[in-house]
Amino acid sequence: MEFFLVSLLNGVSYGLLLFMLSSGLTLIFSMMGVLNFAHASFYMLGAYFGYQISKAIGFWPALVIAPLAVGVVGAMVERYGLRRVHRFGHVPELLFTFGLAYLIEEVVHLIWGRIAVDYRIPAALDFGAFEIFDSQYPAYRVFMMAISVAMLAGLYLTLTRTRIGLIIRAALTHPDMVQALGHNVPRVFMLVFGGGCALAGLAGVIGGNAFVTEPSMAAAVGSIVFVVIVVGGLGSLSGAFIASLAIGIIQTFAVALDWSLKDAFDDFGWTGGIAGAIAAIKLSSFAPVLPYIMMVLILIFRPRGLLGRRDT
Amino acid sequence: MSGADVANGAIAKQAAAAAANGSALWAGLAGIAALIALPFVFPQGFALSLMCQMGIATIFALSYNMLLGQTGLLSFGHAVYFGLGAFCAIHLMRWTGSARTGGAWTIVVLPLIGGLGGLAAGLILGGVTTRRAGTIFAMISLGVGEMVASIAPMFPALFGGEAGISANRVFGAPLFGITFGPQRQVYYLIVGWAIVAALGMRALTKTPLGRMANAVRDNPERAQFVGYNPQRVRFLMLTLSGFFAGIAGGLSAVNYEIVTGETLGAQTSALVLLMAFIGGIGQFYGPIIGAVLVTFLQTALSQYTHAWLFYFGLFFLFMVLKAPGGIASLVELHRDPWRLGLTRWIWPQYGAVLIPALATVAGLIGLVELVYRIAGGVDAGETSWRLFGHAVVATSWVPWATAIVLLVAGGWLLAKTWSGVLCQWKTVLRATARGDAGETRK
Numbered sequence: 001m002e003f004f005l006v007s008l009l010n011g012v013s014y015g016l017l018l019f020m021l022s023s024g025l026t027l028i029f030s031m032m033g034v035l036n037f038a039h040a041s042f043y044m045l046g047a048y049f050g051y052q053i054s055k056a057i058g059f060w061p062a063l064v065i066a067p068l069a070v071g072v073v074g075a076m077v078e079r080y081g082l083r084r085v086h087r088f089g090h091v092p093e094l095l096f097t098f099g100l101a102y103l104i105e106e107v108v109h110l111i112w113g114r115i116a117v118d119y120r121i122p123a124a125l126d127f128g129a130f131e132i133f134d135s136q137y138p139a140y141r142v143f144m145m146a147i148s149v150a151m152l153a154g155l156y157l158t159l160t161r162t163r164i165g166l167i168i169r170a171a172l173t174h175p176d177m178v179q180a181l182g183h184n185v186p187r188v189f190m191l192v193f194g195g196g197c198a199l200a201g202l203a204g205v206i207g208g209n210a211f212v213t214e215p216s217m218a219a220a221v222g223s224i225v226f227v228v229i230v231v232g233g234l235g236s237l238s239g240a241f242i243a244s245l246a247i248g249i250i251q252t253f254a255v256a257l258d259w260s261l262k263d264a265f266d267d268f269g270w271t272g273g274i275a276g277a278i279a280a281i282k283l284s285s286f287a288p289v290l291p292y293i294m295m296v297l298i299l300i301f302r303p304r305g306l307l308g309r310r311d312t
Numbered sequence: 313m314s315g316a317d318v319a320n321g322a323i324a325k326q327a328a329a330a331a332a333n334g335s336a337l338w339a340g341l342a343g344i345a346a347l348i349a350l351p352f353v354f355p356q357g358f359a360l361s362l363m364c365q366m367g368i369a370t371i372f373a374l375s376y377n378m379l380l381g382q383t384g385l386l387s388f389g390h391a392v393y394f395g396l397g398a399f400c401a402i403h404l405m406r407w408t409g410s411a412r413t414g415g416a417w418t419i420v421v422l423p424l425i426g427g428l429g430g431l432a433a434g435l436i437l438g439g440v441t442t443r444r445a446g447t448i449f450a451m452i453s454l455g456v457g458e459m460v461a462s463i464a465p466m467f468p469a470l471f472g473g474e475a476g477i478s479a480n481r482v483f484g485a486p487l488f489g490i491t492f493g494p495q496r497q498v499y500y501l502i503v504g505w506a507i508v509a510a511l512g513m514r515a516l517t518k519t520p521l522g523r524m525a526n527a528v529r530d531n532p533e534r535a536q537f538v539g540y541n542p543q544r545v546r547f548l549m550l551t552l553s554g555f556f557a558g559i560a561g562g563l564s565a566v567n568y569e570i571v572t573g574e575t576l577g578a579q580t581s582a583l584v585l586l587m588a589f590i591g592g593i594g595q596f597y598g599p600i601i602g603a604v605l606v607t608f609l610q611t612a613l614s615q616y617t618h619a620w621l622f623y624f625g626l627f628f629l630f631m632v633l634k635a636p637g638g639i640a641s642l643v644e645l646h647r648d649p650w651r652l653g654l655t656r657w658i659w660p661q662y663g664a665v666l667i668p669a670l671a672t673v674a675g676l677i678g679l680v681e682l683v684y685r686i687a688g689g690v691d692a693g694e695t696s697w698r699l700f701g702h703a704v705v706a707t708s709w710v711p712w713a714t715a716i717v718l719l720v721a722g723g724w725l726l727a728k729t730w731s732g733v734l735c736q737w738k739t740v741l742r743a744t745a746r747g748d749a750g751e752t753r754k
Contacts (some may be wrong), residue, residue, distance in 0.1 A: 035451060063739045081629075083634070091380075094386060096581075100629065102624075102625040108624055226454060288462040292458055292459030293459065299440055
């Protein structure tokens with residue numbers, strides 16, 4: 001029971017982090033039709049910026065400055081890169097963001113090195129928040145969840161209750177009409193792109209020290225985030241939310257469990273050969289594959305994703 | 313235009329086509345002769361292994377372009393077919409080696425086995441990935457690629473875990489005295505397979521399937537109206553492309569005698585995408601240029617700087633922004649003016665651009681290297697090094713100032729001279745469209 005509760009909480013906090021990434025990606029995708037391949041690279045940039053700034057002036061300023069800096073970088077990328085490739089079509093756009101991801105990873109390699117940096121959770125949050133049965137649950141995880149939830153609530157309110165949110169939602173479906181009404185749609189695009197990147201950056205700042213800040217973190221999270229938005233349904237924020245939580249929880253549980261089919265196979269007398277090879281696999285080592293299997297199953301049985309309206 | 317003119321035109325066209333075919337044949341034969349002669353021109357070991365690498369990369373990049381260039385499918389998981397082909401080949405090589413059957417002739421047909429492995433992978437995975445084209449295909453191909461790459465470490469018996477699977481390519485009876493022990497013999501094997509595979513892929517572009525692939529790329533709805541199922545066309549192209557990628561994988565198994573799980577991963581997929589795109593996806597020969605160039609740069613640049621991947625990424629972004637057709641599109645741009653002798657108009661402008669362009673690039677490279685020297689990354693601690701016999705000290709202001717001046721002044725001059733190039737190109741293109749050099753140069 002204790003194991004179950006702790007894993008569930010860890011899974012939810014990881015899932016919320018995933019949603020901070022996938023929400024930005026989904027918004028950008030449904031608005032501009034661009035799949036931002038470099039989205040997870042902005043997550044990584046957030047983590048490294050957070051590390052550098054918190055080394056200089058502390059974690060709390062970093063929490064504000066780093067995501068804003070990442071957002072500015074993102075907005076510049078949209079303004080001076082993506083917008084120029086836009087007229088060539090979708091494939092060059094995708095290639096552009098792909099090249100960008102490549103470039104950001106190399107910059108990180110060369111500035112911060114190939115191994116993980118020592119980005120730690122701040123001392124002020126390094127204590128047990130509450131007890132679950134006998135063990136302490138770390139306060140930083142609670143803080144992560146609080147920040148994610150607050151941020152997402154803010155995003156939801158901005159999109160549904162404010163004037164700018166109204167324009168964004170209108171520009172999503174009827175960009176030409178919004179433009180005709182006198183709004184600067186390209187600037188709205190730039191803001192959304194920058195905002196999505198800032199969200200990814202924030203996820204990096206609070207996730208980088210909870211997990212590991214290393215150059216391969218973008219590639220590791222990036223493909224999972226793509227899986228999330230395919231499983232949730234392209235362009236659907238609520239679908240991305242459910243898929244993020246589901247994948248977060250499933251992966252956390254799978255990593256923690258070392259079940260295997262060995263006992264079951266032994267009962268049937270299946271040993272050696274292919275059965276032996278399958279039996280030797282533990283669920284924990286199977287964890288990295290689970291999201292992809294889930295994606296393939298969704299694609300076969302429900303191509304539009306969980307809550308999507310169009311077929312994938 | 314009278315009927316006779318039309319007829320004359322048609323005859324002239326036919327003659328030109330025949331002449332083009334004839335010259336293409338001669339060019340092809342000359343190319344093959346050059347490929348045979350190369351190991352005698354560059355007999356050094358490293359040159360030979362580099363050329364082997366280029367041959368394998370050529371097949372792989374061409375197979376990738378069957379998807380991206382011909383069918384419009386941007387794949388981020390093409391390494392799967394290459395890698396699975398390589399694993400099939402290496403397992404067969406181990407098995408025949410240990411069972412003491414076969415001999416050098418099995419090595420000759422081994423790439424075909426790799427190809428069948430790639431084909432099988434395409435048959436299994438293609439059904440899921442080719443439902444949709446465009447962005448969604450890209451995303452799904454990435455997911456499927458990651459899936460296969462992350463499944464591999466779970467079956468150490470099949471994929472060799474971290475150490476990979478190794479085998480020995482020399483066993484059994486030699487074939488006409490060929491054992492495939494020396495690298496040179498492997499080089500000829502690779503060249504032979506590369507020519508066969510390239511001709512096969514070239515022929516495929518002329519078949520109805522190849523044409524339909526183009527149609528599906530350009531306008532899937534119209535292709536559907538004509539009575540073809542776009543998904544089926546995409547599926548067939550993916551499977552065939554997997555076959556050729558598998559041949560490349562089989563050759564790499566023969567060449568390196570080892571295959572690791574990393575072969576299946578995102579790095580390999582990214583590399584082949586870079587090769588095909590930089591070379592040019594719009595022309596059949598584009599990926600060949602890209603494969604040779606990228607393989608060469610990979611080896612040459614990495615000896616000089618740790619930042620080579622960075623330059624590589626920058627070069628790729630530059631190509632995406634400025635020349636989305638790749639190097640081949642630039643070649644094609646010059647083709648007609650060259651035939652009409654109009655390129656001499658443009659050479660002076662190119663000459664004027666050359667110096668500022670070199671200065672800009674030198675300044676950029678200098679700045680990047682300096683930043684890396686003082687940042688805490690890979691090169692940390694090496695703040696001074698020698699360049700052209702002079703000591704460069706990254707902590708003094710001199711190299712910084714030099715790099716910035718080169719970058720700014722070069723960039724400014726480049727912008728100035730580049731407009732001259734564009735202006736002159738307009739004149740050249742107008743003259744080319746008229747089909748003569750009659751107009752005097754302004």
